[in-house]
Amino acid sequence: MAIQQKLSLMIPGPTPVPEKVLEALGRHPIGHRSKDFQDLVEITTKNLQWLHQTENDVLTITGSGTAAMEAGIISTLNRGDKVICGENGKFGQRWVKVAKEFGLEVITINAEWGKPLNPEDFKTVLEKDINKEIKAVILTHSETSTGVINDLKTISSYIRNHNKALSIIDCVTSIGACNVPVDEWGLDIVASGSQKGYMIPPGLSFVSMSKKAWQASENSNLPKFYLNLKSYRKSLSSNSNPYTPAVNLVFALDESLKMMKEEGLDKIFKRHERHKLAISEAATTLNLKLFADEKHLSPSVTAIQLEKMDAENFRKTIKIKYDILLAGGQDHLKGKIFRVGHLGYINDRDIISVITAIGNTLVEQNEISTEKLGEALSAASCHLKAI
Numbered sequence: 001m002a003i004q005q006k007l008s009l010m011i012p013g014p015t016p017v018p019e020k021v022l023e024a025l026g027r028h029p030i031g032h033r034s035k036d037f038q039d040l041v042e043i044t045t046k047n048l049q050w051l052h053q054t055e056n057d058v059l060t061i062t063g064s065g066t067a068a069m070e071a072g073i074i075s076t077l078n079r080g081d082k083v084i085c086g087e088n089g090k091f092g093q094r095w096v097k098v099a100k101e102f103g104l105e106v107i108t109i110n111a112e113w114g115k116p117l118n119p120e121d122f123k124t125v126l127e128k129d130i131n132k133e134i135k136a137v138i139l140t141h142s143e144t145s146t147g148v149i150n151d152l153k154t155i156s157s158y159i160r161n162h163n164k165a166l167s168i169i170d171c172v173t174s175i176g177a178c179n180v181p182v183d184e185w186g187l188d189i190v191a192s193g194s195q196k197g198y199m200i201p202p203g204l205s206f207v208s209m210s211k212k213a214w215q216a217s218e219n220s221n222l223p224k225f226y227l228n229l230k231s232y233r234k235s236l237s238s239n240s241n242p243y244t245p246a247v248n249l250v251f252a253l254d255e256s257l258k259m260m261k262e263e264g265l266d267k268i269f270k271r272h273e274r275h276k277l278a279i280s281e282a283a284t285t286l287n288l289k290l291f292a293d294e295k296h297l298s299p300s301v302t303a304i305q306l307e308k309m310d311a312e313n314f315r316k317t318i319k320i321k322y323d324i325l326l327a328g329g330q331d332h333l334k335g336k337i338f339r340v341g342h343l344g345y346i347n348d349r350d351i352i353s354v355i356t357a358i359g360n361t362l363v364e365q366n367e368i369s370t371e372k373l374g375e376a377l378s379a380a381s382c383h384l385k386a387i
């Protein structure tokens, strides 16, 4: 039976929050125009640049990840601009909606949900655009709804060859989980959110802006006020914010970025890789199918298919019995898949526990033998050992 406050979040956001970060949240707020707060903005901005592997400006917005993506779009583009949107899941679909809502002309490049976007499709459309009418390519790096990671490195190289189009990338479940070298890949606009790899509660989001993105912002005529990134850049030059930021979340951000620096990017990425391999291999050993293409598994979330059982009931059983919250499928995938989040503040114990919970539930439903669960745990352990 459930014990209060022992819930383990294994959904792709909000993710678990370390004690140190929770303590920072509980401090008395300070004035957002004070010198102390400005010092904090200076440090967190530098550390955000470290996390993004960039010298670009990285701006902090009070709002969720969607605010950061919307800000990137409306701060740089113009009414009627032609853009490409990559769509192979729920989040890709959201950016199509946002772009259309702002009157952009959208060319959609699709892939079946569960499959990655094909970089060559982007190449073809971009190469055909000799008059340079395409002003941006908008896409999701790690598609959280399906557990697929798109080949951003290759797609961004094609965007760069086009020369004109900006890349506007949803890296909400890839920043802090796998390598996203913003400068090396020449990414113009990169959006992320605090409740994912950052290990802090929801409420802050981040946008990295290249020089090219700032140039585009000079003429941008889409309607905007709160999310006009030019205001954020102006305030950031004096380590400040245009409006009252979520002060306590910035305390939390400061702590979590320090923790991330202590662990180091390479170790953070390897930890996510190990956990991804442990869960995906355990799932297949348990005779479950992965929803995503096996060569393109997201580092932060694994989508697992259930053929004979209702995935919502399965999730509910695990929540009640093991106090582990898993995510369900969205839209047509509801009841068909469940998703295990392994993003942010997750350790090997969490992985072993979730595999055990999934395996035991299958054993209890006579889907597999206990031996199978043993095999799955041993397959997972092999990956966890390989540090």
Ligand SMILES: *Cc1c(COP(=O)(O)O)cnc(C)c1O
Residues within 6 Å of the ligand: 012, 013, 064, 065, 066, 067, 091, 140, 142, 143, 144, 170, 172, 173, 193, 196
């Ligand atoms: C969580 C998430 C977002 C942001 O959603 P918000 O609810 O606005 O924070 C965007 N894209 C992806 C891929 C996500 O996983």
